[in-house]
Amino acid sequence: MVDCILAGVGGQGTVLASKIIAEAAMAKGYKARTAETIGMAQRGGCVVSHVRIGNDIHSPLIPHKTADIIIGFEPAEAVRCLPYLKDTGVIIVNQKAVKPVTASLSDSDYDGSEMLLFLRSQVENLKIVDGEAICSACGSPKVLNIALLGAAVATGSLLISYADLERTIRAKLPSRVLAMNLQALSLGVEYD
Amino acid sequence: MAQELLMGNQAIAMGAIRAGVRIVTGYPGTPSTEILETIAARNPGHIYVEWSVNEKAALEVAAGAAYTGVRSMVTMKQVGLNVASDPLMSLVYIGVKGGMVIVVADDPGPISSQTEQDTRHFAIFAKLPVFDPSSPEEAYLMIEDAFAYSEKHNTPVLFRPTTRVCHGSASINLEDNIALKKPEGFVKDPKWSIFPRLSYQNHLLIEARQPVLAEDFSSYRFNSILGSGKKGIATGGISYAYTKEALTMLSAECRLLKVSTPHPFPEKLALEFLQAVDEVLVVEELDPVIEKELIFLCGKHHLNVKINGKLTHHIQNAGENTVESVSQAVAEFMSITAMAREEHPVLPELPVRPPVLCAGCPHRASFYAVKKAMRGRRSIFSGDIGCYTLGNASPLNMVDTCLCMGAGITIAQGLERAEPGVKHFAFVGDSTFFHSGITGVINAVYNETDIVLVVLDNSTTAMTGHQPHPGTGRTMMGNIAEKISISDVITALGVKYVTTCNPFDLEKAVKTVKEAAEHEGIAAIIFEAPCIAITKPSPLYAVDEDKCTDCRICIKELGCPALITADDKVFIEPALCYGCSICAQVCPFDAIGGVD
Known part of the structure; x- marks a missing residue:
C-alpha cells in the first residue's frame, strides 16, 4: 500500500500526474483511489492530489502522517503538505518557486530558497529536482509533471517501476507530445 | 467486464x-x-x-x-x-x-x-x-x-x-x-x-x-448496520469513508449505521440500530439531517439514547470533514486516549496563493480598461459568477458585489435606485448572460435604469472547463448550431447604446468605456476576446532590462501572474506569458516588447 501526495499550483499538471500513477498501479493489479482539486483553485491556487494504492482503502483523502511520498511541484507547496508525510517518508521537490501575485504585489522576496532549506532541515529522504533544466532540455515547460514522476519512481517508493510508468504514459498521452514527455521521464529517472 | x-x-x-x-x-x-x-x-x-x-x-x-x-x-x-x-x-x-x-x-x-x-x-x-x-x-x-x-x-x-x-x-x-x-x-x-x-x-x-x-429503504442494499457494541456511529456519504478509515486507524469497533437514502429516512433500520445502542455519534457533512432524524425517532419511540453530532458541537457545523476531524471526534466518542495529538513541525510562513485570473486573460484587460476610464469618478462595480469573479483581487479590485448567477445586472439596478449619483457597472460573462442575465437587461430597459452593462465575452464557459453555450455555435452532440449574437440580443431587448470592443486595444477600450458611461439609461459594452485556454499564444513579451526603471507599474496595475520580480528586476515568465500585450501598453517607459 502506498500513499502519495502531489502538491503544486493550478496549471502545473498535478491532476494528470496523479492519474498516471494510479493507472500504472492498476495495470499492475493494484486498486487505486485519488482525490483531486478541480475548480476555482485551478486558476493559480494551491492544488493537492491524493493518490492511494492498495486494496483496502476507504478515504480518498490521505490522513496526516501517512504519506509515503510527497511530489512537490513547487517548494512552498511541498512544505504546506508536510503534515501528511510519515516520519520515514520521501519528498521529491521541484526547486523552482512559483511566485504568487500577492508576493509580487507586496514586494515579498519569496523565491523558494527558504522553503528548500526548511525541507532539508526536516526531511531525511529529500530530493530537489531542477525541473526547469529538464523542461528546457525537452523544449516545453509542460513536461514538468512527467519529469517529477520520473524522479519519484526512481526512489522506489511508488510500487511501480519506470517501465510501468512509461507504458501508461505511452497509452495516455497524445502522440504529438509523447516524445518530449518520454524524454522528461527518462531525465527525471536519471536525475541525481 | x-x-x-x-x-x-x-x-x-x-x-x-x-x-x-x-x-x-x-x-x-x-x-x-x-x-x-x-x-x-x-x-x-x-x-x-x-x-x-x-x-x-x-x-x-x-x-x-x-x-x-x-x-x-x-x-x-x-x-x-x-x-x-x-x-x-x-x-x-x-x-x-x-x-x-x-x-x-x-x-x-x-x-x-x-x-x-x-x-x-x-x-x-x-x-x-x-x-x-x-x-x-x-x-x-x-x-x-x-x-x-x-x-x-x-x-x-x-x-x-x-x-x-x-x-x-x-x-x-x-x-x-x-x-x-x-x-x-x-x-x-x-x-x-x-x-x-x-x-x-x-x-x-x-x-x-x-x-x-x-x-x-430500510432493506435497501446500500443502507446497513455493521459491527456491534453499545456505542454507535451513524453516517452517510463520504463521511462513511472517513469513519471507516478512522475506525481502522484507531483499531476501534462500534455499531455503524450507514444511511445512503437520507430521505425518506429508513426508519425501521434506524430504529433497529437505536434500540441496540446507548449513545450515538452522527458523522455527516453540511446540515445535521441524519442527526435530526435520529433525535426524532428517539422522541417518537421513547428511546433513551444520547445523540451527539453537529447540534452538540461534536462535529463541525461548517466546512468539509476530513479523516483527521472525524478521527478526533470518533476517538473522543469512543474514549480512546491513545491517539496523541498530532505533533507537526512548525512550518515557515507560507506564501498566500489565492486563485487569480490567468496570465493573458482578456478579463484582466477589460477590468483594467474600465478601472482606468472611471478613475476619479465614483463608481460601483457589480460582478457575477465565473472566472471574472477573480477580478475582485488586488490590484484590480473590480468586483464590489457578487451574489449568484445573473444577479450582477439587477443588483447594479438596485444600487443605482438607492445611489443615483454614482456610476453603476454590471459585469457578466457570456455563458452567465444566457443563463440568467437577459431578464435583468429587460428589467433595466423597461424601468429606464441608468447602468453600464459590460459583457465579458470570452467565447466559452471558462471556469467550469470550457463548455459550449448558445453563443459558441457548437452543441454537445457535436453539431454546428446557430450562433446567438449577444450584441443582437441586447439590441433586440431595446438597449439603444450597444458597442463591441477588443479589450486588448487598451486606448480604444478606455475611450469606449468613457463614452458609454456618459450615456444616460442602460448602455452596453461587449468586450470580445477569447479565453486563453481556447486560443494559441501570441508571440511572447519580455522586459528590456536597459529601459526598465523598476517602477513596477506593470505589476501594481495589472497583477498578472507572469510578471515576476527577482533580484530587484521585473521579468516576464515565458512559461506563463500569452502575449496579450497589456503590460507593454501599460509600461510608461516602453520597456516591454514582443519577442520574435
Missing part, C-alpha cells in the same frame, strides 16, 4: 449509460460538470445530450422526455437546484413515466461554490427520495437503483454526490450495459397538466408514498 480508473462523476455517467438513460441535460457547475461531459464522450450513440441554457431549462427538458417513458437525467451543482426549484416543486406533484434522476452535486467546504447548502434538505422539502453515494464505486451502482426507484414510484428522484465523491477516482469494474427498453411514448391524459384539484389529490398520494419508500 473491464476495470477503469474513473472519477466519481465519470462513474455516475457510466452507471447512467448502463441503466439505459436516453436524454441527458444539465448546466455546468463544479463539482458536477464531468458527468454530462462523460455521457457525451462515451455516448454509445442512442443518447441525446445537451448543455441547456440554465438549470431550470435543463430540468424541464429532462422532465418532458421522461413524460414519454424514456429514462432521463439532469445534472447541476447545488446552487443550480435553486434555479431549477420552480419546475422541480411542481414536477413532484405531476410525476414522471420514465425514470428521471436529478443529479445535484453538493460542495462541502465550500471549495468552488457560493453556499454550503445541503440538497438533502431540498429532498425533504420537495418530498423526494434522495440517494447519497459514499464512493465512486457505489455511485456507479447506485445511479441505476435511482432510475429503478424513480420508475417504480413514477417520481423524479434526487441523486446527491459531494465533491470528494465527484472528484475522487477509483478502480471501477464496468459491467455490460443493460437492455434498452422501448418507451411507450407520450400518452395524452389530464394528469400531465397541473391544476389545484390535481395537486390536492396528488399531494395525498405523495404523503402515502413516503412511508412506503421509507420501509423500502
